[in-house]
Amino acid sequence: MAYFDAASSAPLHPVARQALLAALDEGWADPARLYREGRRARLLLDAARETAAEAVGCRPDELTFTTSGTQAVHTGIAGALTGRRRTGRHLIVSAVEHSCVLHAADAHEAGGGTVTRVPVDRTGRADAAVYAEALRPDTALACLQSANHEVGTEQPVAEVAETCCAAGVPLLVDAAQSLAWGPVEGNWSLLTASAHKWGGPSGVGLLVVRKGVRFAVPGPADERESGRQPGFENIPAIVAAAASLRAVRAEAAAESARLRELTERIRTRVPQLVPDVEVVGHPDQRLPGIVTFSCLYVDGEALLHALDGEGFSVSSGSSCTSSTLTPSHVLKAMGVLSEGNVRVSLPFGTSEEDVERFLSVLPGAVASVREHLHTPAARTEAAAPAEEERVIDALGKRCPLPVIELAKIIDEVPVGGTVRVLADDEAARLDIPAWCEMRGQEYVGEEPAEVGSAYVVRRV
């Protein structure tokens, strides 16, 4: 039994648990009250703020505790956009931000603002020069994550911050994935984070707004947390969040090196052990604990279930939540294969044995999913041969089936001949070009069809 989904939520750190228990007895009262219980709660809250500010590298009065990382992002973006409304209503985000950033951008757009979504390269990394080009006189705010949550790629935050600073535009850094490992370098203006990502409890986020940044929270007034987070403070959880951040930081250097070695092992050995795999994300500029790969001809959700059956909890960008079946916007922006995607994110303290066992179990899990998918598909759905062009009718079939059928037929096509894949699953748009790239075939392009799209591939 191994939990390899720390990037989603980390198990509670023992220090967080201890601090939470202690603060349940001392920190339940209203810190705005003047009596003994209120004063005790206020002391705990102030001390937690000092601790968290030290870890972030900011002044305590620049740091607000929010009720989640998402809330910190929503308030941070809305507050900066409102505060700088006179400058303009242009917002810059990278295409691979967490969905909460992108949802805030969508809401801004729906409200009449404009948004530039900066693309990333095939490793998931944004380019500081492209951020610089995106800056406009009416740019109110730019956002860039410190590191990507799905593939672990680190972003050039310090460079982008420098560029933004020179242009007088505040940069908001979503540091949710990296804050456990160290402070965010560079001259950023706003920062957000989430405690349950570093082993703190649920229910606590951080929003840092540097002095001098114009900031105005829209919505009803509230006097708690500098007016930036309405509602009664959750002090026991805040205390636990701050204590565990300090604790993970104390272990960060050693644990970082250890986990980096383990993820490097996965990066190297998965392609050796499993055929038709693409490891995605930046090879060096990456977080220590995250490694992501995609397996051709595999349904991500089925692979997740197979690994769960073997005692491994991982995440998949092919089907990242129980209610979402569209491929991950991150993999899409990178232009890499989304099918059979697996994100392994190791929590602090992951043992070498668990990683080795994962490597020993993975090939069989992938093979079983592939076998299951191949068998029925191969017999009943073979495409009819055509004169010059083969056509695969994969309408109504979910990925990876369209790619599986394409792969089966390609060897029958003469060199220079084309295959037209008719498909209406959104993921095909990403996976067919990605398959061509992996297989060295030529992706001719997408054409509109009566239903769905036609994806044309030429055999090389």
Place this chain on the structure above:
Amino acid sequence: MAYFDAASSAPLHPVARQALLAALDEGWADPARLYREGRRARLLLDAARETAAEAVGCRPDELTFTTSGTQAVHTGIAGALTGRRRTGRHLIVSAVEHSCVLHAADAHEAGGGTVTRVPVDRTGRADAAVYAEALRPDTALACLQSANHEVGTEQPVAEVAETCCAAGVPLLVDAAQSLAWGPVEGNWSLLTASAHKWGGPSGVGLLVVRKGVRFAVPGPADERESGRQPGFENIPAIVAAAASLRAVRAEAAAESARLRELTERIRTRVPQLVPDVEVVGHPDQRLPGIVTFSCLYVDGEALLHALDGEGFSVSSGSSCTSSTLTPSHVLKAMGVLSEGNVRVSLPFGTSEEDVERFLSVLPGAVASVREHLHTPAARTEAAAPAEEERVIDALGKRCPLPVIELAKIIDEVPVGGTVRVLADDEAARLDIPAWCEMRGQEYVGEEPAEVGSAYVVRRV
């Protein structure tokens, strides 16, 4: 050492603590994930929702867990106003709602909406007939608390709900103070509550939206909690909130009777023990655990400190938080004395001994504050006699000083003569008329003055 401020925040119920501890181990993972830890978290969340819905008297899919009662109120009001925007932008609230409701109303007004604030009588109770009169064809939403948080007065929620229902207007009930005691009666449409008021943990609120109510949350999309509360769910706290709500409900009938007897004792004996006291709030239609009184010639904050020194933690509507010095909007709306205000709100399990000790300590505490205020004020600030009218220059003096000086001079004024009190403390506007009412003197009225206002009183 006795904590008598349960209406602000109740100490953690033992059941909440137990449930929280258990759920820390089982409920930290993302309930949207498909692996074992995610499924376990989802089961806990679903079970907590069933429990809370049963206690509220609603369907589980009508109930959302929010991050606080304030957040529930803000989202509930914004969601109903947005959902019913086609009907109009008129909002009705009572004048004695919690500040989070009034702040949401202010924000609505600032955004171009209109707000009717329904007055209350001297007991703090709103009149259903006045709510009915306030309804308009463009009314999108009405709000009424189930019971007041400062004076304990219960509101005619079922009647107001009936009226609203007949007019096709949803009623939002802020049930923060009453949900521990039982479900809210009547045909309401939305309901909000806060777990730390019933002995649950901080960080959990409830928002119930009945099926059929038009509701659209503004702001960035998020798929958690039916799109009504963005951010990662705090499942351990949610589990503890639901478990403790069930636990307090099991004790509610017996505890209600016991606390009602204790608060009745305070209501009856405080005026016998302490001179110049006004007990405020409805004598019968009130919550079991809350009793509020105001003491003439007393600074509320000083009394709070004196009682804290004796081991009692109470709240004051004269100076209800460390950062707010204006008199409570509730006492103002009721038209009762705000000076020397004390709210006693007994937590579950309060002992009779603690209440008796409070009653034995209170007279001395009030006397000491009065003595402290009288002495310096009496000598140095006596007003100069005038021909027909005495003038007290209390400019720059905080309440209760203006009232103290008025009281000292009134006996020197011939019957039918007037006293003009010049004051610039906001509380004087409330406390001078309230003093007149208590003392049987005639309050002539307020006149504008060069600085502050002049309050004219005629000796009867």
